[in-house]
Amino acid sequence: MSGFSANLGFLWTELSLPEAIRAAARAGFDAVECHCPYDTPVEEVKAALEETGLLMLGINTERGNLAAGDNGVAAIPGREEEARALIDQAIAYAQAIGARNIHVMAGFAQGNAARESFVENLHYACDRAAEHGITIVIEPLNHYDAPGYFLNxxxxAAEIIEAVGAANLKLMFDCYHIQIMQGDITRRLEQFMPIIGHIQIAAVPTRAEPDNGELDYRHVMRSIRALGFTAPVGAEYRPATTTEAGLGWMTKIA
Incomplete structure (x- = not known):
């Protein structure tokens, strides 16, 4: 499988999740992914996926208490019980809709205690997910969009993946975040490809459509394919206007 996956956390947000899945199919995407689908009944999502033939590549764990500013809780000491309940919720939903990956959100935390909490919660997530053939992914976020996020x-991320030591724990390599924090995207893709479970793209620094900005995604996509990554690459960007108006990038960088 190749091509692109539509991230429905950012694309077609004016539509319900099932209708957004159908819109992605009409637009020519090869797969879909989303952030937190839990408010939508599993049966409706499953029906839309079956109707369109699209695969749901991945979902996120719930972010926690949004009113308190949470962005995940898995690396926050003292909230292990909550973190594991959110992991269980994600695994059950992913299993029901056939999603391949679960992004376990770390949250805002720092220090050794946070690392220990994250590692232990990832052990739990990987053990439970392995029973269903699901991969757990972790994603570094940049410190402009998510200041104070544990994983940056x-x-x-590679050190944590090694520490956990689970075959089904991988890196979600978001080119937008990695370019902002570390740069040198082509070499970093080569360096981390053995542990990459999913790749996402967006323009840098605007996070708009990936056919503008400081990264040449034509080159990036060639590098990704040359390194043997054949799964759909996630389009996780914020449309400059409407989703449909900006879809020309799909033929420009493929």
């Missing part, structure tokens, strides 16, 4: 670079 690919080297840190």
């Amino acid at each position: 670079n690919a080297d840190q």
Whole structure:
């Protein structure tokens, strides 16, 4: 499988999740992914996926208490019980709709205690997910969009993946975040490809459609394919206007 996956956390947000899945199919995407689908009944999502033939590549764990500013809780000491309940919720939903990956959100935390909490919660997530053939992914976020987020670079993620030591724990390599925090995208893709489970793209620094900005995604996509990554690449960008108006990038960088 190749091509692109529509991230429905940012694309077609004016539509319900099932209708957004149908819109992505009409637009020519090869797969879909989303952030937190839990307010939508599983049966409706499953029906839309079956109707369109699209695969749901991945979902996120719930972010936690949004009113309190949470962006995940898995690396926050003292909230292990909550983190594991959110992991269980994500695994059950992913299993029901056939999603391949779950992004376990770390949250805002720092220090050794946070690392220990994250590692232990990832052990739990990987053990439970392995029973269903699901991969757990972790994603570094840049410190402009998510200041104080525990996981902020690919080297840190690689160290945690090694520490957990689970075959189904991988890196979600978001080119937008990695370019802002570390740069040198082509070499970093080569360096981390053995542990990459999913790749996402967006323009840098605007996070708009990936056919503008400081990264040449034509080159990036050639590098990704040359390295043997054949899964759909996630389009996780914020449309400059409407989703449909900006879809010309799909033929420009493929």
